[in-house]
Amino acid sequence: MTPSNSNNGRKKISDERLTSLLKKSPASFKFNQKRIKESLLGQIEEQQLNKAAELIKERTKVSFLKRHRLATAFGTAILVAAGSGAALSQAGIYQPASTINALGHVQEEVMLKLPLPAAQKADIQMRVAENRARKLEQALEQSESPHTRTEALHESSEIMSQAIDQISGSKQKQVERGRSEAADKYSTMLERLAELANQQEQKVEELIESGVVTDNNAELNNHLSKIKSLRLKAEAQIELTSTEQ
Amino acid sequence: MKEEQVQKLVQQAARGNHEAFGRIYDLYAPQVFNFVLSRVRNKQQAEDILQTVFLKAWNSLAKYQPNPKAKFSTWLFQIANFTVIDYWRTKKEVVELDKLENLAEFAVEPKLYENYDFLWQAFEELPADYATILHLRFIQDLDVSECAQVLGKTHVGIRVMQHRALKSLKKILSKNGHDTF
Numbered sequence: 001m002t003p004s005n006s007n008n009g010r011k012k013i014s015d016e017r018l019t020s021l022l023k024k025s026p027a028s029f030k031f032n033q034k035r036i037k038e039s040l041l042g043q044i045e046e047q048q049l050n051k052a053a054e055l056i057k058e059r060t061k062v063s064f065l066k067r068h069r070l071a072t073a074f075g076t077a078i079l080v081a082a083g084s085g086a087a088l089s090q091a092g093i094y095q096p097a098s099t100i101n102a103l104g105h106v107q108e109e110v111m112l113k114l115p116l117p118a119a120q121k122a123d124i125q126m127r128v129a130e131n132r133a134r135k136l137e138q139a140l141e142q143s144e145s146p147h148t149r150t151e152a153l154h155e156s157s158e159i160m161s162q163a164i165d166q167i168s169g170s171k172q173k174q175v176e177r178g179r180s181e182a183a184d185k186y187s188t189m190l191e192r193l194a195e196l197a198n199q200q201e202q203k204v205e206e207l208i209e210s211g212v213v214t215d216n217n218a219e220l221n222n223h224l225s226k227i228k229s230l231r232l233k234a235e236a237q238i239e240l241t242s243t244e245q
Numbered sequence: 246m247k248e249e250q251v252q253k254l255v256q257q258a259a260r261g262n263h264e265a266f267g268r269i270y271d272l273y274a275p276q277v278f279n280f281v282l283s284r285v286r287n288k289q290q291a292e293d294i295l296q297t298v299f300l301k302a303w304n305s306l307a308k309y310q311p312n313p314k315a316k317f318s319t320w321l322f323q324i325a326n327f328t329v330i331d332y333w334r335t336k337k338e339v340v341e342l343d344k345l346e347n348l349a350e351f352a353v354e355p356k357l358y359e360n361y362d363f364l365w366q367a368f369e370e371l372p373a374d375y376a377t378i379l380h381l382r383f384i385q386d387l388d389v390s391e392c393a394q395v396l397g398k399t400h401v402g403i404r405v406m407q408h409r410a411l412k413s414l415k416k417i418l419s420k421n422g423h424d425t426f
Binding site: 013019021028032033039 | 411
């Protein structure tokens with residue numbers, strides 16, 4: 001478009017002139033980019049923690065009917081697995097219970113390796129640690145095999161150690177970002193892990209004192225010292241970060 | 246950064262990678278902030294809206310479909326535009342003139358910004374959709390196709406709107422005595 005002339009003979013602004021003026025105009029403003037970024041990332045992590053918390057709530061709020069249906073379906077599956085497993089075990093091929101257990105571990109390991117956000121990963125690690133602690137308790141009380149007990153002791157402390165490291169790291173990040181609410185949620189997880197470790201310590205001490213399990217005394221003592229140091233580590237992380245807060 | 250590299254970051258962020266999303270923020274926050282500030286003319290509110298825009302983007306990353314005809318930034322501007330519209334829609338009070346901040350205070354080049362004061366004053370008098378199209382087309386340098394995507398209009402619609410916006414801006418400049426420069 002060519003410039004048009006106004007009544008007094010001066011050149012009126014053309015579309016090209018106006019657009020070039022707009023393109024050259026300095027429309028850049030200062031703002032607190034770093035602070036907003038920290039706040040944004042903290043908000044995202046908090047949102048994920050809340051989602052994880054809601055998921056846990058939903059899982060625990062399964063209606064009676066649903067639970068009944070699930071139990072029926074699960075029971076049928078177990079019966080089918082046990083039935084076919086029993087046939088195979090009679091043939092000396094495998095043991096059904098250990099197969100179901102091993103499948104659970106594989107699933108847990110796959111879940112732990114997924115590239116998930118820190119909050120979700122922490123939630124999964126918590127649940128895996130709880131699951132392993134439960135399995136350890138069962139192995140110590142019910143298993144006749146020293147090998148199963150040794151394996152359960154080893155896995156339980158390893159998973160507990162991973163969970164404490166991961167959750168402590170995530171909490172530290174939140175503290176550094178000044179997100180005390182999100183950091184508190186990780187503290188709650190660490191408290192739960194410390195409590196689990198404490199329960200295990202008591203159980204193992206009881207077993208050693210009672211002399212019921214004699215094959216695994218060395219492993220039991222080793223596990224006791226490991227789990228004690230893990231509990232102290234978790235407690236130190238709670239203390240350390242809350243002092244910084 | 247090339248669009249391909251941006252798309253890689255977007256894929257990583259969509260898988261939950263905070264660091265990748267942080268890099269996307271570093272890359273586009275200034276552009277989005279300048280756009281939002283030009284619309285709301287209040288630094289605090291623009292900062293709040295900026296955070297909302299990126300939070301919405303994070304929550305919608307799974308739904309984001311790369312389009313060979315549009316850059317990732319187009320999608321961000323689309324979210325920013327909707328967020329600003331929502332902001333005006335939900336804002337009950339009428340903004341008084343004295344609440345509008347003097348943006349020269351926050352300009353990266355305040356002196357240069359003041360030289361263009363006449364243009365910004367005319368901009369303020371424009372209807373919101375006209376100011377938006379001019380900002381996107383000429384200040385953020387989006388092409389017609391990208392603007393069409395951001396504003397949900399056809400190419401023809403964008404061209405017509407742009408023509409009307411320029412005409413309206415010229416009219417205001419003329420009324421304010423700045424029709425020749």
